[in-house]
Amino acid sequence: MADEPLILGIETSCDETGVGIVRGHTLLADALASSVDQHARFGGVVPEVASRAHLEAIVPTMQRALTEAGVALADIDAIAVTAGPGLAGALLVGVAAAKGYAVAAEKPVYGVNHLAAHVAVDTLEHGPLPEPAVALLVSGGHSSLLLVDDLARGVTPLGATIDDAAGEAFDKIARLLGLPFPGGPYIDREARAGDPAAIAFPRGLTAAKDLAAHRYDFSFSGLKTAVARWVEARQRAGEPVPVADVAASFQEAVCDVLVAKALDACRTSGIETLVIGGGVAANSRLRAMAEQRAARHGIRVRVPRPGLCTDNGAMVAALGAHLVASGVAPSRLDLPADSAMPLTTVSV
Amino acid sequence: MLVLVVDSSTPAVTAALVEVTASGVVTRAHRCTVDARAHGELLAPQVDAVLADVGARPTDLGAIVAGLGPGPFTGLRVGLVTAATMGQVLDIPAYGVCSLDAIGYPAAAGEPVLAASDARRREVYWAIYDGAGQRLVGPEVGTPLVAAERARALSVTVAVGDGAHRYADTLGLPLRPEPRYPDANALATLAAERIRAGAPGDPLTPLYLRRPDAVAATARKPVLP
Ligand SMILES: [Zn+2]
Numbered sequence: 001m002a003d004e005p006l007i008l009g010i011e012t013s014c015d016e017t018g019v020g021i022v023r024g025h026t027l028l029a030d031a032l033a034s035s036v037d038q039h040a041r042f043g044g045v046v047p048e049v050a051s052r053a054h055l056e057a058i059v060p061t062m063q064r065a066l067t068e069a070g071v072a073l074a075d076i077d078a079i080a081v082t083a084g085p086g087l088a089g090a091l092l093v094g095v096a097a098a099k100g101y102a103v104a105a106e107k108p109v110y111g112v113n114h115l116a117a118h119v120a121v122d123t124l125e126h127g128p129l130p131e132p133a134v135a136l137l138v139s140g141g142h143s144s145l146l147l148v149d150d151l152a153r154g155v156t157p158l159g160a161t162i163d164d165a166a167g168e169a170f171d172k173i174a175r176l177l178g179l180p181f182p183g184g185p186y187i188d189r190e191a192r193a194g195d196p197a198a199i200a201f202p203r204g205l206t207a208a209k210d211l212a213a214h215r216y217d218f219s220f221s222g223l224k225t226a227v228a229r230w231v232e233a234r235q236r237a238g239e240p241v242p243v244a245d246v247a248a249s250f251q252e253a254v255c256d257v258l259v260a261k262a263l264d265a266c267r268t269s270g271i272e273t274l275v276i277g278g279g280v281a282a283n284s285r286l287r288a289m290a291e292q293r294a295a296r297h298g299i300r301v302r303v304p305r306p307g308l309c310t311d312n313g314a315m316v317a318a319l320g321a322h323l324v325a326s327g328v329a330p331s332r333l334d335l336p337a338d339s340a341m342p343l344t345t346v347s348v
Numbered sequence: 349m350l351v352l353v354v355d356s357s358t359p360a361v362t363a364a365l366v367e368v369t370a371s372g373v374v375t376r377a378h379r380c381t382v383d384a385r386a387h388g389e390l391l392a393p394q395v396d397a398v399l400a401d402v403g404a405r406p407t408d409l410g411a412i413v414a415g416l417g418p419g420p421f422t423g424l425r426v427g428l429v430t431a432a433t434m435g436q437v438l439d440i441p442a443y444g445v446c447s448l449d450a451i452g453y454p455a456a457a458g459e460p461v462l463a464a465s466d467a468r469r470r471e472v473y474w475a476i477y478d479g480a481g482q483r484l485v486g487p488e489v490g491t492p493l494v495a496a497e498r499a500r501a502l503s504v505t506v507a508v509g510d511g512a513h514r515y516a517d518t519l520g521l522p523l524r525p526e527p528r529y530p531d532a533n534a535l536a537t538l539a540a541e542r543i544r545a546g547a548p549g550d551p552l553t554p555l556y557l558r559r560p561d562a563v564a565a566t567a568r569k570p571v572l573p
Contacts (some may be wrong), residue, residue: 046560051421052421059432063436070476092388096391097430097433099392102393106406173521333393
């Protein structure tokens with residue numbers, strides 16, 4: 001509808017330069033430039049390399065988004081930008097860019113929380129989010145379980161990883177198995193040919209004593225070590241490593257914990273909607289397992305299509321549109337990039 | 349023509365509006381805050397403020413000039429991304445000028461000068477200018493000792509800039525008090541010919557001078573601690 005706000009979103013918290021444009025819940029453009037290839041040889045994202053790439057990519061990515069949407073910056077109602085959490089130097093490029101656009105086009109700017117944007121992006125595919133909902137956000141940088149009471153004003157953290165992020169575990173196990181970076185898609189692909197029950201890898205923080213203190217928290221470091229020990233024992237014995245089975249069993253262990261804790265949170269609070277977002281939400285096993293188990297409890301799982309799960313500008317625009325529609329005031333022009341922005345802050 | 353000037357290559361965050369005419373460059377509004385840790389917070393409000401100072405709107409701008417550094421990476425990018433994005437919205441050219449030139453050129457005044465800004469890690473970004481303010485050497489990054497040796501070899505008699513003040517003892521040269529940081533009027537003056545000619549804008553590539561701190565993984569690191 002033409003009277004819904006036209007919102008532009010800018011995302012630069014990690015290695016993707018994203019510019020998205022939405023009108024209400026309708027996605028008009030989602031332009032992306034990635035520096036992932038420049039990081040591959042380092043086995044992880046190098047912050048300074050990412051920041052340099054954002055500076056080079058922001059103007060052309062904006063141009064592509066505007067062309068794709070068929071709009072001009074003058075038509076935009078507000079600009080939303082990821083203000084945190086993320087890599088400080090990378091965030092700063094996006095925030096400064098958003099301010100440059102906002103000042104020049106005389107538009108309001110909203111500095112928003114990256115994690116809340118991962119939740120909001122689902123509205124582009126499945127419409128308004130029923131509140132309250134539980135959200136599971138899993139990527140290379142974060143693994144959180146949240147209670148979404150009011151996406152415009154604040155979400156409540158239920159739990160988070162106490163060591164590695166889920167996506168980080170995928171990257172490390174991929175490296176161990178000789179698969180490329182980022183590891184998620186490659187583990188997913190290998191796992192399809194493997195047996196998820198071949199090896200019984202540990203499920204972190206699921207024992208009764210751990211649940212008492214860490215009911216909704218995650219831990220993937222023990223799993224990572226267990227997989228590494230298992231693989232190295234094989235190698236020492238001179239036996240071939242069954243890559244597909246290791247990938248499938250590792251992936252099963254990660255997904256099992258994520259889904260079990262997310263559904264526990266839903267059932268405990270009597271919540272019927274589970275949203276899953278973040279790069280790991282693109283994992284085919286996680287999607288299938290969540291839908292299957294949730295159905296048994298009458299819980300509806302909402303997962304955006306894989307392209308919207310990974311970091312992008314559309315998710316920031318989607319949250320911006322929600323903030324504007326909810327009457328939230330824009331940010332001040334001196335808004336800072338906050339690499340450790342807490343989940344309780346949706347916009348600054 | 350009304351021109352916006354920005355520089356964030358040093359601890360000083362600068363936004364200025366200048367009028368570039370056929371005969372000169374006149375500063376109309378100027379904001380400068382010295383705070384090495386708040387470039388991202390300070391610059392946009394300062395741009396807003398200089399526009400308000402002269403009662404102008406962004407659409408009144410005819411061009412943008414940005415200091416390309418060299419400078420510490422994170423802060424430097426703030427000025428450049430601001431210039432690039434504003435230029436894109438307003439469809440006006442943005443020109444890049446070496447930030448050290450905006451210290452060395454106005455300071456030269458008839459005698460050769462060493463301009464230096466702080467590069468952290470006990471190093472300076474530096475360049476050497478002749479008496480007319482033309483850059484002879486640099487910009488380079490290195491220890492103050494190396495900069496001092498090159499300056500002596502070229503019979504430089506005076507040093508200028510925040511980096512020169514910080515390492516005055518090592519440089520062993522008399523200091524010019526001003527400009528301590530890149531001068532906005534000088535930045536515009538150094539781009540004035542291109543502005544008057546309506547030359548196409550620059551890609552605004554920062555003068556990083558240092559490679560990113562990242563070591564390529566040569567051997568696979570063990571996953572186990
Ligand atoms: Zn993310």
